[in-house]
Amino acid sequence: MVVDFSELKLNEESPIYMQIVRFVKIKMVNRQVRDGDELPSRRVLSAVLEVNPNTIQKAYRLMEEEGILVSFAGSKSLLQFNESLVDKYRKELLTVEAEKYIEEVKKMGLTAEEAVALVRENW
Amino acid sequence: MVVDFSELKLNEESPIYMQIVRFVKIKMVNRQVRDGDELPSRRVLSAVLEVNPNTIQKAYRLMEEEGILVSFAGSKSLLQFNESLVDKYRKELLTVEAEKYIEEVKKMGLTAEEAVALVRENW
DNA sequence: ACAACCGTATTATAGCAATAATACAGTTAC
DNA sequence: GTAACTGTATTATTGCTATAATACGGTTGT
Numbered sequence: 351m352v353v354d355f356s357e358l359k360l361n362e363e364s365p366i367y368m369q370i371v372r373f374v375k376i377k378m379v380n381r382q383v384r385d386g387d388e389l390p391s392r393r394v395l396s397a398v399l400e401v402n403p404n405t406i407q408k409a410y411r412l413m414e415e416e417g418i419l420v421s422f423a424g425s426k427s428l429l430q431f432n433e434s435l436v437d438k439y440r441k442e443l444l445t446v447e448a449e450k451y452i453e454e455v456k457k458m459g460l461t462a463e464e465a466v467a468l469v470r471e472n473w
Numbered sequence: 474m475v476v477d478f479s480e481l482k483l484n485e486e487s488p489i490y491m492q493i494v495r496f497v498k499i500k501m502v503n504r505q506v507r508d509g510d511e512l513p514s515r516r517v518l519s520a521v522l523e524v525n526p527n528t529i530q531k532a533y534r535l536m537e538e539e540g541i542l543v544s545f546a547g548s549k550s551l552l553q554f555n556e557s558l559v560d561k562y563r564k565e566l567l568t569v570e571a572e573k574y575i576e577e578v579k580k581m582g583l584t585a586e587e588a589v590a591l592v593r594e595n596w
Numbered sequence: 597a598c599a600a601c602c603g604t605a606t607t608a609t610a611g612c613a614a615t616a617a618t619a620c621a622g623t624t625a626c
Numbered sequence: 627g628t629a630a631c632t633g634t635a636t637t638a639t640t641g642c643t644a645t646a647a648t649a650c651g652g653t654t655g656t
Binding site: 379440444445447448449450451452454455457459460462465466468470471472473 | 499502503563566567568570571572573574575577578580581582583585588589591592593594595596
């Protein structure tokens with residue numbers, strides 16, 4: 351019911367508020383959250399992740415603007431999404447990662463098969 | 474002789490000074506520069522890339538600290554490296570990209586073969 | 597030797613992410 | 627109904643990246 355954030359390990363490669371949004375989208379894609387599930391309160395999550403409440407608020411605000419979160423003053427914050435949105439996020443997230451990988455290895459002159467082999471080697 | 478930076482397209486995903494260092498390393502890996510080749514002066518490169526001279530200085534300083542650049546007051550800035558360093562950079566750069574890709578697609582539950590297929594699809 | 601370059605250094609300013617400390621009004625649970 | 631929570635908002639401060647404007651002394655080419 352209440353989404354678990356204990357597996358979220360923050361890094362310094364991107365803003366924290368974006369990592370939080372991404373974490374939720376990946377949970378959607380993995381069917382680890384369902385439509386109507388509840389997010390922890392801003393204060394609770396800020397304590398769990400040991401980041402400032404304002405940073406959490408920024409993440410939640412972003413999700414509201416994307417239309418996957420609804421919250422009311424004094425009330426719970428609930429996820430809101432349908433299957434077609436999950437499909438869209440899944441495709442988006444995977445394509446972005448593949449394109450990033452491909453772009454970088456192309457810079458170093460790899461062929462498609464070398465890029466594929468490199469994935470297998472490092473898996 | 475003088476390293477060409479015209480192909481370097483800056484983005485906002487990482488600090489500019491780091492993108493410059495990475496660009497040089499990739500040129501090393503691709504044999505597009507040789508030991509002893511010259512980098513443009515700080516002022517010239519700052520004009521070419523349209524960034525502040527201090528940003529270029531930060532990049533060059535970093536390369537000096539990594540031991541691939543030597544520069545003297547009033548004189549040219551020269552690349553300095555051997556084959557084993559190229560091999561090291563090649564391996565480092567490729568492994569980092571593969572690991573990043575693998576880590577992300579694993580988060581979304583892909584198998585190795587699905588990850589491989591995704592690379593082929595987007596190539 | 598002198599002008600035009602070089603590398604190097606310093607100080608100030610701006611924007612963004614994040615922190616810190618509050619404050620206020622709405623809701624929920626007992 | 628009251629206490630303990632909620633979302634929301636504001637102001638100040640810090641650190642990092644980048645810009646801006648200089649300044650100084652070394653090297654190079656003519």
